[in-house]
Amino acid sequence: MIPDRNSTDPPESVRSALEEVAGRYSELARDLRTDLAGAEGREEVLELAERSTLEMLAYLPLSPVYCPFCNLHRPGTGDCQDCKYAARYGRCTEAGSVYDQALKAHYDLVRAVQDLRRSRFQAISPIPEKEVRAALGDQADRVIDIASRFGRSVREAQSSEEVMTLKTEFMADLVRNLPVEKVCSLCGFEHRDLFEAKNGALLGLSRHWAAA
Numbered sequence: 001m002i003p004d005r006n007s008t009d010p011p012e013s014v015r016s017a018l019e020e021v022a023g024r025y026s027e028l029a030r031d032l033r034t035d036l037a038g039a040e041g042r043e044e045v046l047e048l049a050e051r052s053t054l055e056m057l058a059y060l061p062l063s064p065v066y067c068p069f070c071n072l073h074r075p076g077t078g079d080c081q082d083c084k085y086a087a088r089y090g091r092c093t094e095a096g097s098v099y100d101q102a103l104k105a106h107y108d109l110v111r112a113v114q115d116l117r118r119s120r121f122q123a124i125s126p127i128p129e130k131e132v133r134a135a136l137g138d139q140a141d142r143v144i145d146i147a148s149r150f151g152r153s154v155r156e157a158q159s160s161e162e163v164m165t166l167k168t169e170f171m172a173d174l175v176r177n178l179p180v181e182k183v184c185s186l187c188g189f190e191h192r193d194l195f196e197a198k199n200g201a202l203l204g205l206s207r208h209w210a211a212a
Helices: 012-038 041-058 068-073 084-089 098-118 129-156 160-176 179-187 192-208
Strands: none
Touching (some): 084 160, 129 160, 179 192
16 A cells, blocks of 8 residues: 655654653652552552552553554555554464554553452552651652653654654653552562563564664
């Protein structure tokens, strides 16, 4: 499929969408700081750790909306024969593709966080509440920083390949240091399932698009 002659590389629509993602993460981080200040007691702090983690995972820009190649070639309306992503990794619409595997690994990580809260996470008692609050506050500051840098970098990107690299590195940065995992470490809580799911998600991201 031949891209629209009026299209740009990288597409402006993708730049704008990813800048909105960066702004959304900054808002989530500021909300976390506000909620931390008002949280009372162990349960509310643990709830914030889980909720902030799930929100971070929910807004990862994995959708085709955020893919410059999909925006240029519109999968489903053609055979993707001119898509640079398809030439490098195979068609993302096919079952078992590296993109499909990355999505499944992401969903596995979301389920691992949910399972942790529903089962063993509730057994942590007591928790070093002061340290946990500080760690979550640091996490909020960190997300604001990487989101700000990501937004600037996307605006300056010169190609679709560079946008994909920036986007993948941004997602990996967020996944590497999940708030709920930090809480588990501070509390000395065994979180092997979460750790393995996180590593699986990181592997899926790296296979989906390897940085040049």
